[in-house]
Amino acid sequence: MKKITVAILFGGCSSEYEVSLKSMSSVLENIDQDKYHVILIGITREGRWLRYDGSIDRILDNSWHQSDDSVPAFLSPCRQMQGIVALNNGTITTTKIDVVFPVLHGKNGEDGTVQGLLELAGIPFVGCHTLSSAICMDKDFAHILANSSGIKTPRSVTAFKNTNLDTLISATKTLGFPLYVKPAKEGSSNGITKAQNTAELILGIEKAFSHDNKVVIEENIPGFEVGCAVLGNSDVIVGEVDEIELLHGFFNYEEKYSLTTALIHVPARIEKEVAEKIKETAIHLYQVFGCRGFARVDMFITPNGDVVFNEVNTIPGFTTKSRYPSMLSSAGLSYTEVIDKLISLAMEEGY
Ligand SMILES: Nc1ncnc2c1ncn2[C@@H]1O[C@H](COP(=O)(O)OP(=O)(O)O)[C@@H](O)[C@H]1O
Ligand SMILES: [Mg+2]
Incomplete structure (x- = not known):
């Protein structure tokens, strides 16, 4: 069987650049290489695009963009090309791509910008379209939309x-x-x-x-934060609900990536009925926002059991230990299966 060519986009002109390097390394280590031919396109923090053919170590130590294995490259918006243009020692090469997996977090990656380029290029890609990515990125617009669909949001x-x-x-x-x-x-x-x-x-x-x-x-919403992993296009599956236990402060950058005092419980330590209510709300919001592929819907549970919407992450943290894959793993789907499913969903749906 002919391999499917997947371009993984990583890095990004974003404050979450390092998080992306970690997420993409996990994807690269776990993607089925017998089925997929992987091409790596890195975007530096300054927004430079490079095709990278080197080792994973240089991604993790963030020296990949200084390596001889990096050459200037970009995704062409031209539908006839449907691929990547690279400049190698003065020679221009083009590579056709079947599907793109943007493993980018935050600005200029998760916010609809890259998704817009991919829609122009006519290349299927993993995750939400331009509009839902942009709405979910903007906490103000996301709250207005969630609220108008009947879900509580913080005042x-x-x-x-x-x-x-x-x-x-x-x-x-x-x-x-x-x-x-x-x-x-x-x-x-x-x-x-x-x-x-x-x-x-x-x-x-x-x-x-x-x-x-x-x-x-x-x-401030009292209680605690929970998350729900949603996977799918029109038909969706959800993972087990997780719970963030905070000992003090809030779930800030340090706690998110070191878990020094915070703890994540999967499944959440809640009644079955409450977990069901969270899952239903997550699916409802996923549909309201027009999501496809995947998203992690974050909510708060108040002491009297109310579900209050926090945010939707359209490209959630994606290392093997991250919340999104852990929630699906609790529901029986392995990390490699999730990657495979995401790529199939992207190719089924088109761009
Ligand atoms: N209204 C709120 N009430 C209580 N805690 C909140 C509220 N908003 C945010 N937090 C805390 O701050 C963290 C980060 O806020 P969030 O809106 O999720 O931003 P980000 O998109 O950066 O994850 C949350 O995980 C939670 O711990
Ligand atoms: Mg958050």
Whole structure:
């Protein structure tokens, strides 16, 4: 059988560049190489595109882009080409691609930009389309949409760079403290502050605006955060619900990737009925947002059992130990099977 040519996109002009290197290394180590011919396209933090033919070690130590195994390359938007153009010692080569797996997190990768390019190029790709990627990336728009579909969201105030600070602070008065101050379009908790008072709120606003020109300030939702892995196009399957146990603070960047004090429980330590309600809500939101392929839907469970929407990650953390694969593994699907399923779903659906 002829191998399927998969281009894996990794890195990215994003604050989550390192997270992508880890996710993609897991994908590369576990993808069925008998079935798939893998081509690697790395994007540096500065946004340079390179085709990389070297070892995984140089991806993990982030020296891949300085290696002789890297050559300038890009994905052509031209449908006739449907592939990658590379410049090798003054010679231009083109390689046809059957399917693309963008293993990119956050800005310029998970937010609809790369998805738009792939739709233009007419190449099937893993994950959500342009519009749903863009909506899920924007915490303000995602909340408006979730709310209008009947799902609770934290009460919040949205601010833009030109919003007057005093007006903004008084608008948050009814939300109480602590407050979560977030750049509208970020990930991995980058730029987020849990503000306990007005002074911290002001610093938090400044920090969030250094990441984005739109900021969302949310009330604190008591209880704990849960996630649900959804996989599929029109028919979906879900994994076991997971639970984040926090000993203090919030699930910030350090805790997410070191789990020093935070713990992740899969399955979550909740009643079966509550888990069912979370799964139903996750599927409902997946459909409302028009997701396909995969997404991790994150929600809070309040002490009185209410499900409150937090966010949808359209390219969730994807190392073998990450939450999305762990939830599916608990439901009986191995990491390699998930990769295989995602690629099949992409090819079934087209671009
Ligand atoms: N409204 C909220 N109430 C309670 N905790 C929150 C709230 N919003 C965010 N958090 C905490 O902050 C973390 C990061 O926020 P989140 O919106 O998920 O951003 P990111 O997209 O960076 O993951 C969450 O995992 C949670 O621990
Ligand atoms: Mg989150």
